[in-house]
Amino acid sequence: MRLGQRLVRGIVLYFALLLVWIVLDGTGDLVVGGAAAALGAWVGLLVAPSKPVRQRLLGALAFAGYFLVESFRGGIDVAWRAARRDLPIDPHLIRYRVSLPPGPARTLLAGALSLLPGTLTADSDDEGALLTIHAITPDPVNAVRALEARIAAWFILPREGAEQEGPT
Amino acid sequence: MSALELAAAVFLLAGAGFYLAGTLGLLRFPDALSRLHALTKADNVGLLLVCIGLALLAGSLRQAALLLLVWLLALLAATVSAHVIARRALADGAEVEVRDGGGP
Known part of the structure; x- marks a missing residue:
């Protein structure tokens, strides 16, 4: 730096x-x-890491709004599932290959996942590249991808990182 | 009761409702990992609503900012502790079905 x-x-x-x-x-x-x-x-x-991570202010604000809305959705969703007589949850694990590069973007992904509807970061490898995600809803992958896209809109990420072994 | 106090009461009660739902999930969900979902997500929203309710009654901007800080720190603690407990539950051999999810 x-x-x-x-x-x-x-x-x-x-x-x-x-x-x-x-x-x-x-x-x-x-x-x-x-x-x-x-x-x-x-x-x-x-x-601090030697290479600073650059950010977009608008992306950060958009993320804050998205996070707030999704937090409420997550809370309402889990409250509804806990209160239903038939307890409609579908607990399972998925392994998810992260497309974000190492650094704060990955940390944010692992942290925010646990607060959004249906998903919880249960484990990760040392680099945070492969997450073990616990889900109680049937199809969590799209929600995780959406969160990744929101984070990618906030941080200005190095190009080679964005292209490494994405989930698609 | 002023309109502000009424609004604060609504937020506080709604927040308490989410805490109740989180506790309900803690009691009813079948395993440790599922229970973590109920605690982290419901309590996160519950605390936010309680903090908003209290901020409406706060006497100063500083107190309101303090409540925001409380929420952010609790958020951080919730996600980190959920992660640590989940990892321990898996290491202890929690039986969960593994499905294909866009990774190896």
Whole structure:
């Protein structure tokens, strides 16, 4: 990562952490909060991947809206299934070959899957390339692909990663 | 009761309803992995609704932002803990049918 990029990322991280501090603790002890945010930003830069992942703001907003709607669908769906007398669930596992490249996009996929209707990330290999997904609805693959597409619309992903061994 | 308080009460009750549904799923679903579905998804929506209800009654923007932060952190904890429990259940030999799903 170039020095300028690191600086920008550090500053963004610093103000994000400072905002969290203010939300948690108010503006009474800003000296401590500022020091803690600086320490956090420094550690954050130390552990950050060397190649920054670029993002699209519109894609992020679209994802947030999609995630919110799907969360509600997931909650309503599972509530309905739990309340029905005949308990209409169809528990099974599928193995899913991820088409997103390694990094935050894959982490987000594995995390968000568990909160969306019908699917739960039960296991993955070390690279997050092959997910074991537990589903309670009959055909979960299309929903997983849709989530992948939403994530791909958020992150600007390297081309070679997008083409590697996709599920189709 | 003001309109705001009424709206807050509706959100709080709806949130409690989702918690109830999640608990119902926890009790009724047949195995550990299926139960995780009920807990993660229903509780996620339940907490969001409770947080919205409380945010409507919050005295300041900071309190409302704090509730949003609570939800986001609980979301993170829910998905990570569900993943860890599911992995353990599989490692312990949970019997689940494996189907073809677009992977090897």
